[in-house]
Amino acid sequence: MHTIAVLALDRVIPFDLATPIEIFTRTRLPDGRPGYQIRVCAEQPEIDAGAFTLRAPWGLEGLEAADTIIVPGTADPRAPLAPAVRDALRAGATNGTRIASICSGTFPLAATGLLDGLRATTHWIAADLLAAAYPAVQVDPDVLYVDNGQILTSAGAAAGLDLCLHMIRRDYGSAVAADAARLSVMPLEREGGQAQFIVHDYAPTPQGSTLEPLLIWLQDNLGSDLTLADVAAHAGTSTRTLIRHFREQTGTTPLQWLHRARIRRAQHLLESTRHSVERIGAQVGFGSPTAFRDRFKRTTGVSPQTYRRSFS
Structure with missing residues (x-):
């Protein structure tokens, strides 16, 4: 039986904490035996979990004999990591313990240095913050989870469930993992990554920017087959100057x-209309349905049809 230690940090996100407890507790082997023993560990006996206070049965000593340590998300990812927690996680890594994070739990894991030089993910809305705070970490905001072998990270809370199922499959095989997925009313694997959930807003432009009139014109003409020369001509400048101004201001x-604006408009139309994919592709300025489908899938990780089924 594998021992899972769930490390509750201060201001832990309740859903992130409950996800691994729920799914690993439900996991049963073919002969009916439980696959995991769960420990909830914390540095202090009581932990702030937002709407309630959590009392952890185990202290940090509960991490020592664990096969896997899971670090759930915290509502304050920039909070300094307690030295005792940092040392306990590093000691676990040195001993070969598998360590995984859920959502913003990637931040305290990164604070230990264990993610330096590794690819990692977190909730897409915090990805830029993670990359800025820990430049030695290779942040990938488009995936649901990253498995580096001993160290694993996941995106939002639902992606934490994907990661838990992945670890069950690693431990006990696909049949046991599929049974755990059915009990959680989840597919064993979801199509696409978290890119499909990212809101692809237009790049920010400073208020009063000289580009503001041009950007309004671009938004009004997303359906036109615009080239760089067309945009420069409307702006009354050379293509080189236009590119320089865009880089400086956006x-x-x-x-x-333009591509980002078109994909965002396409997402809105897929969510709010029943127009065909072909019609939407033409409305947002793609020359062919194939070009639209290719660009949309490269940006969001899923096809337009799959996106519509998920978000319409």
Whole structure:
């Protein structure tokens, strides 16, 4: 039987804490025996969990003999990590313990240095913050989870469930994992990554920017087959100057901004209308349905049809 230690940090997110407890507790082997023993551990006996206070049965000593340590998300990912917690996680890694994080739990895990040089993920809304705070970590905001072998990270709370099922499959095989997935009313694998959940807003533009009139014009003409030369001509400048101004004021290029705006408009139409995929592709300026489908899937990780089924 595997021992799972769930490490509750201060201001732990309740759903992130409950997810691994629920799914691993339900896991049964083919002969009916439980697959996991669960320990809830914390540095202090009582932990702030937002709407309630949690009393942890185990202290940090509960991490020592665990086969897996899970770090749930915390409502304050930038809070400093207690030295005792940092040392306990590092000691677990040194002893070969598998360590996984859920959602913003990637932040305290990154604070130990255990993610340096590794690919990792977190909730997409916090990905830029993670990359800025821990530049040695290779942040991938588009995936549901990342398995580096001993160290694993996941995106939001639902992606934590995906990660738990993945670890069950690693431990006991696909049949046991599929049974755990059915009990959780979840597919064993979800199509696409968290890119499909990201709101692809237009790149920010400073108020009063000289580009503001041009950006309004671009939004009004997303359905036109615009080239870089067309945009530069409307702006009354050279393509080189236009690109420089765009990079300075939006951090991206005119065509990248245009593609992002088109995908965002397409997402809105898929969510709010019953127009065909072909019609939506034409409405947002793609020359062919194939080009639209390819660009949409590269941006969101799923096809337009799958996105519509999930979000309409």
